[in-house]
Amino acid sequence: MENKFETLPESRQGQLMAFDRLLTIMDDLREKCPWDRKQTMETLRHLTIEETYELSDAILENDLPEVKKELGDLLLHMVFYAKIGSEPSEGKEYTFDIADVLHGICEKLIHRHPHIYGDVKAEDEQAVKQNWERLKLKEGNRSVLSGVPASLPALVKAMRVQEKARGAGFDWDEKAQVWHKVEEELQEFKEHYDIDTGEAIDKQEAEAEFGDLLFSLVNYARFVDINPETALERTNKKFIRRFQFMEEASKADDKVLHQMTLEEMDEYWNQAKAAGI
Structure with missing residues (x-):
């Protein structure tokens, strides 16, 4: 053989x-x-x-x-x-090995790609996603959102639930509509937060509106093909690099960062920016 x-x-x-x-x-x-x-x-x-x-x-x-x-x-x-x-082991009623794992994912991929392994037509990425979500519902999922892990970080979760909702056809038509929503949520946040005093008029409502604002920004990022998690992490890394530059440069000048004024620190920050850091 x-x-x-x-x-x-x-x-x-x-x-x-x-x-x-x-x-x-x-x-x-x-x-x-x-x-x-x-x-x-x-x-x-x-x-x-x-x-x-x-x-x-x-x-x-x-x-x-x-x-x-x-x-x-x-x-x-x-x-x-x-x-x-x-x-x-004792009390263990179910076992599986690596072959079961691999065969399981292979069967799922074949089943979830009928446009490749069957006779379903899917002309673009969006059609593929919609077919995927419909198949998951047929497999027993109670909601198109049930596949989003509860323990995901909030920013990632916001993006995933929006993508899932889009797969079910629940989404804005134009990105201009989404940006209008961002501005609307920003205004609603301002109504619960005094910009001049820096104090929340109603802390609970301000938090809720801030959450809505973040959610709408994530939504807009999705419409302009920006991954908000990646964008924020790149900004985190950039801030860390520049802050560490400030620490090292001020130390080289025999200065202590926490004893400097904001204007003095800003000079080092601008040096970091000018250096492309």
């Missing part, structure tokens, strides 16, 4: 061999390493979140060697979870 893998291109055979090597190492570690033996899905969870953020940082920095490294770390975690899932 012909071995299917022997007929594959050498590059694919190499990929499969590399994956097999990782699975073999994972088997060894789970059996022989005290730390690896001790881990559970719960103990790995926070480490996986950390690795995901490290990958995100590498992507934003366009550091491809670091992206490769972080992808490896995340792939190790996926294999680790599958290894734990395959181990029978």
